[in-house]
Amino acid sequence: MDLFSLQFVCFLAALLVIYYALGRFAPRVQWVALLVGSIVFYGITGGWAMLAFMVVTAVTTFAGSHKLAQLSAEAKAARKSAKGRDAKKAVKARYVRRRRWVLAAVFAVCLGMLGYLKYWNTILFNFGLATSTSSLGILLPLGISFYMFASLGYVIEVYNEKYTPEPSLVRFFLFVSWFPQVIQGPINRYAEISSQLFASRRPSLLGMRRGMLRLCYGLLKKYAIANVLVGNYRAIIAPADGSTSAPVVIIGILLYSFQMYADFSGGIDMVEGVSELFGIEMAQNFRQPYFSTSLANFWRRWHMSLGHWMKNYVFYPLAVCAPMRALNKHATKVLGKQTGRTISACVSNIIVFFVVGLWHGAELHFIAWGLYNGIMIALADLLAPVFERLGNKLHVNRSSAGFHVFAIARTFAVVAVGRYFDCIESVAVGLACLKASVTNFVPLASVQPQLAALGVTSVGTLGFEPIALWALAIVFVVDLLYERGHDVRSEVMGLRLPVRIALYLACGTIFAFSLSFSLGQGEAFMYANY
Amino acid sequence: MQTTKHLRRLGKALALLLSALFVDMALSYALCPLGSITEVTWYDYRQAVEEDFDTVVIGSSYAQLGINPFALDEELGSNAYNLATLGQSLPDSLAALQTAAHDHDLHRVVLCCGIESFRDTPQYDRQICFLQAKSVGESLLAKAQNAARVAFDADNFPNSKSLTWVFPWMYNTVPRTYEAISANVQSRLDGQTPLEASETTESGWRYLGKGYGGYDDTFDFQRMSTDLLSIPGNAPLEARHLEELAALLDFCTQQNITAYVVMVPQPDYMNLAHHESWYPQLLLQAQQIVEEHGGRFMDANLIDPRIYRPLNTDFRDAQHLNIDGAARFSTALGRIIARCEGGEDIRPLFSSYDDWDAHIDSLKDIALCYCDYKVGPDAIEFVAGTVAKPDAKIEYQFETAAAQAKRYEIAQPFGTSYTFEAPISGHGKLKVLVTARVAGQTSDEDACIWRGTVVY
Incomplete structure (x- = not known):
């Protein structure tokens, strides 16, 4: 079921009517409509059989969290009854061990399932034991990484005793299965979304208008940019190798950069908009990432819910673990206080981005892409004092607008280099293309014929279809306004009616003109299979 | 008051809808x-x-x-x-x-x-x-x-x-x-x-x-x-x-x-x-x-x-x-x-x-001859094929002629090979005639022909 289809419109309309009708007549069970709707959506879109994996995840994490809470309570009681400091310590250690075992067991079941479904075939392929990365015919359930990570995050929070576990498995299942999040995230946190899911509410016209506006903006990004550019970027990147000319490779990477942003953030806008129609605000996933001034800043703005997950459940535990503390101590002794302190953060960052790469897939190019990001952030941290001194020496005014624009362009370039390992499915070819980008210069006049020979359309605008350029201009303006602190949605809704109608019609016409690019290609979201 | 508000909203929605229409x-x-x-x-x-x-x-x-x-x-x-x-x-x-x-x-x-x-x-x-x-x-x-x-x-x-x-x-x-x-x-x-x-x-x-x-x-x-x-x-x-x-x-x-x-x-x-x-x-x-x-x-x-x-x-x-x-x-x-x-x-x-x-038996042994070609720097490579009865043994003959010439010359006489390489130098046009027939048959009626002009 595509989000832009009559089937989804019918589904959404029926669910909204039932949800708000229940809110009026049986507010205490209003959330049941969301649960049933989520199950129906997943069954139709992801397949009824695939629902089993979601149920196993929910039951495992639910049972694990309750066991953890029970052990916590037992530990408290046992420590209370234990006499003497040593005895209390021994009790604590015993229960810490038990709780770790429970956490490990939950992780083993969930990550084992994810590992088998998502990575097993690729691992075998990498070792020459499978003919392709999909030869075993293992089907990846829709959005498995997203609901799995949300569930595991919940268990970790219970382990850290931040929550009392949800007493009802059925209610917990709504948190796991909430349909807008299972397509491609965001990875919601239980503490932030549960009260919204289970609250009873009446329809709010303002909220619905805001939700609808966001849904439509997402449609514009997905259909008028992502689906329009996908054909051209593939036409360039698929055959690219070390012999491809520099401008052609760079155009391919640029097309991919914009296509991917529009696909992922557009999809997120759509699902966030849908969720807002029910009065539920999910975790923010994008904050104008292409206006970032450093790579670390970029990762705080791109796929933010994954970033939070990694920061809270991988980075922090790693940064404070015993071996890392020992490393810190040793590095401080050898390299001095400032560098020494940074070392553990650098190593943790590299490990985190290795995991981020792995999260995208077991293919080597994803791991290379993750490591590239981790290493670049680590280097930036380590070399920060050098840059600082250099800047001072050259009298660079870091607060000037010019430097800000330079920093944005520099970050975009650093991110774009990483894209070589993301979209090119071989590390060797990625490196060869990267080399080609700085060595294979050709006369500019030959670029358009080269693009045409690859089957790229709209070579006059270097593969950027005019319709996509219009939509990109709109997205740029909207992102710029958000970046400058405007609440664009509120401001658009506050415009005078004729202006608003003209704006909607202009966007609507661009959207409609882009539709012919979507039939039969690129309708699915890039991140739906993660 | 409330009704007026609703009517105004309805009017705005209608205005948007009509404009879109x-x-x-x-x-x-x-x-x-x-x-x-x-x-x-x-x-x-x-x-x-x-x-x-x-x-x-x-x-x-x-x-x-x-x-x-x-x-x-x-x-x-x-x-x-x-x-x-x-x-x-x-x-x-x-x-x-x-x-x-x-x-x-x-x-x-x-x-x-x-x-x-x-x-x-x-x-x-x-x-x-x-x-x-x-x-x-x-x-x-x-x-x-x-x-x-x-x-x-x-x-x-x-x-x-x-x-x-x-x-x-x-x-x-x-x-x-x-x-x-x-x-x-x-x-x-x-x-x-x-x-x-x-x-x-x-x-x-x-x-x-x-x-x-x-x-x-x-x-x-x-x-x-x-x-x-x-x-x-x-x-x-x-x-x-x-x-x-x-x-x-x-x-x-x-x-x-x-x-x-x-x-x-x-x-x-x-x-x-x-x-x-x-x-x-x-x-x-x-x-x-x-x-x-x-x-x-x-x-x-x-x-x-x-x-x-x-x-x-x-x-x-x-x-x-x-x-x-x-x-x-x-x-x-x-x-x-x-x-x-x-x-x-x-x-x-x-x-x-x-x-x-x-019904298939009642048809001619060969119904169609076709040919694909690839222009290389020194030669044009032809690969011919037929739609024929499955047990039919086919032989091919390749004839060529310069663009202006009226008569074709046999470049490769009848044989079981379905490929042929025509050497070229520089640029020009080459006319090609491929004849496919069941091995041994000599009647023109039973043969199938493909003809084409290749620009190189």
């Missing part, structure tokens, strides 16, 4: 081509609504280009109209039939199909074109029914196609150039009818009336390139399409209309390519459905060759008949239907799918 209609006016073949078919049908049609022809391009209603009328004494349109899906055929049955006292319907009619996903742009052309002049209810058929189509419902039909100008469109758009708008402003406009928009197509139009050109099978060699593969018939066929036939039964489901004639090479048993088995399935639901099934390829046999000169491309071919076939079909309706058992006039092997 206006823009959509303006774009349709400018971009949807006036005078498409589908539009002409429906336009002329509406013009002739006072006529007393008793027979309609439905189906896709096979029927649109393959059945001449005048020829049918001559044999049947009927008044037929061809409502077939390019890419017409079976549900669209049923919709066309329902409209015709509503407007006229129909006695018979002829549905023309190819095997792909029961396997292909409907072409969305054709669906939109049909929807637009059929809806002109219909009631609001009928328009809504037409739209609902597209929106709720099983192939469209779960994806964007279920909604995008509201932008018909995206799919049924003139080229996006200033000249094409302004010419289209001008022809509308000039008040041209679709029929008048088709004279400029549908190059080479000639409208003969009663919904039927065609092309005069003849396909040169001696210049068949491999990209035109579209031989349908072995894929099962879609259950969905068979259900749609059954629904169409059930409608005919309810309305007391005699339904003829006709598999259109195809060039010999297509029949020969389908020597394997899956082909007759698949069509047997369709035949069974037709007969179970009260229709009459006829495969034009199995007609007794003494009554009808398609000639290569009957085709305008590898699949469709030209005007002369359609007239020949329609006359033959009309005669068979007349004999059938006269009470004669027409089964002896056809071979059956059980005798498919015998």
Whole structure:
């Protein structure tokens, strides 16, 4: 079921009517409509059989969290009854061990399932034991990484005793299965979304208008940019190798950069908009990432819910673990206080981005892409004092607008280099293309014929279809306004009616003109299979 | 106070909706081509609504280009109209039939199909074109029914196609150039009818009336390139399409209309390519459905060759008949239907799918010769092939001639090798003649030829 289809419109309309009708007549069970709707959506879109994996995840994490809470309570009681400091310590250690075992067991079941479904075939392929990365015919359930990570995050929070576990498995299942999040995230946190899911509410016209506006903006990004550019970027990147000319490779990477942003953030806008129609605000996933001034800043703005997950459940535990503390101590002794302190953060960052790469897939190019990001952030941290001194020496005014624009362009370039390992499915070819980008210069006049020979359309605008350029201009303006602190949605809704109608019609016409690019290609979201 | 607020909101929403509708209609006016073949078919049908049609022809391009209603009328004494349109899906055929049955006292319907009619996903742009052309002049209810058929189509419902039909100008469109758009708008402003406009928009197509139009050109099978060699593969018939066929036939039964489901004639090479048993088995399935639901099934390829046999000169491309071919076939079909309706058992006039092997045996050993080539720096590499009986041992001869030369020289005499390299230097043109024959046969009649000119 595509989000832009009559089937989804019918589904959404029926669910909204039932949800708000229940809110009026049986507010205490209003959330049941969301649960049933989520199950129906997943069954139709992801397949009824695939629902089993979601149920196993929910039951495992639910049972694990309750066991953890029970052990916590037992530990408290046992420590209370234990006499003497040593005895209390021994009790604590015993229960810490038990709780770790429970956490490990939950992780083993969930990550084992994810590992088998998502990575097993690729691992075998990498070792020459499978003919392709999909030869075993293992089907990846829709959005498995997203609901799995949300569930595991919940268990970790219970382990850290931040929550009392949800007493009802059925209610917990709504948190796991909430349909807008299972397509491609965001990875919601239980503490932030549960009260919204289970609250009873009446329809709010303002909220619905805001939700609808966001849904439509997402449609514009997905259909008028992502689906329009996908054909051209593939036409360039698929055959690219070390012999491809520099401008052609760079155009391919640029097309991919914009296509991917529009696909992922557009999809997120759509699902966030849908969720807002029910009065539920999910975790923010994008904050104008292409206006970032450093790579670390970029990762705080791109796929933010994954970033939070990694920061809270991988980075922090790693940064404070015993071996890392020992490393810190040793590095401080050898390299001095400032560098020494940074070392553990650098190593943790590299490990985190290795995991981020792995999260995208077991293919080597994803791991290379993750490591590239981790290493670049680590280097930036380590070399920060050098840059600082250099800047001072050259009298660079870091607060000037010019430097800000330079920093944005520099970050975009650093991110774009990483894209070589993301979209090119071989590390060797990625490196060869990267080399080609700085060595294979050709006369500019030959670029358009080269693009045409690859089957790229709209070579006059270097593969950027005019319709996509219009939509990109709109997205740029909207992102710029958000970046400058405007609440664009509120401001658009506050415009005078004729202006608003003209704006909607202009966007609507661009959207409609882009539709012919979507039939039969690129309708699915890039991140739906993660 | 509250009511006024609600009314104002409603007014704003209505203003937005009407503005969107206006823009959509303006774009349709400018971009949807006036005078498409589908539009002409429906336009002329509406013009002739006072006529007393008793027979309609439905189906896709096979029927649109393959059945001449005048020829049918001559044999049947009927008044037929061809409502077939390019890419017409079976549900669209049923919709066309329902409209015709509503407007006229129909006695018979002829549905023309190819095997792909029961396997292909409907072409969305054709669906939109049909929807637009059929809806002109219909009631609001009928328009809504037409739209609902597209929106709720099983192939469209779960994806964007279920909604995008509201932008018909995206799919049924003139080229996006200033000249094409302004010419289209001008022809509308000039008040041209679709029929008048088709004279400029549908190059080479000639409208003969009663919904039927065609092309005069003849396909040169001696210049068949491999990209035109579209031989349908072995894929099962879609259950969905068979259900749609059954629904169409059930409608005919309810309305007391005699339904003829006709598999259109195809060039010999297509029949020969389908020597394997899956082909007759698949069509047997369709035949069974037709007969179970009260229709009459006829495969034009199995007609007794003494009554009808398609000639290569009957085709305008590898699949469709030209005007002369359609007239020949329609006359033959009309005669068979007349004999059938006269009470004669027409089964002896056809071979059956059980005798498919015998039918294949009756064809020439080689039906088609084709050739592919690749221009290299020093030579042109030719790879020839044939559509022939599976056990036939083929030998090839390659002859070449310079562009201006009249006589070909034998470059590679008859032999089993199907490849040949012609050395070249510099740039120029080379004419090539490939002759394929069954090893040992010397008669020209049994040989097949491919000819081409290669620019290097």
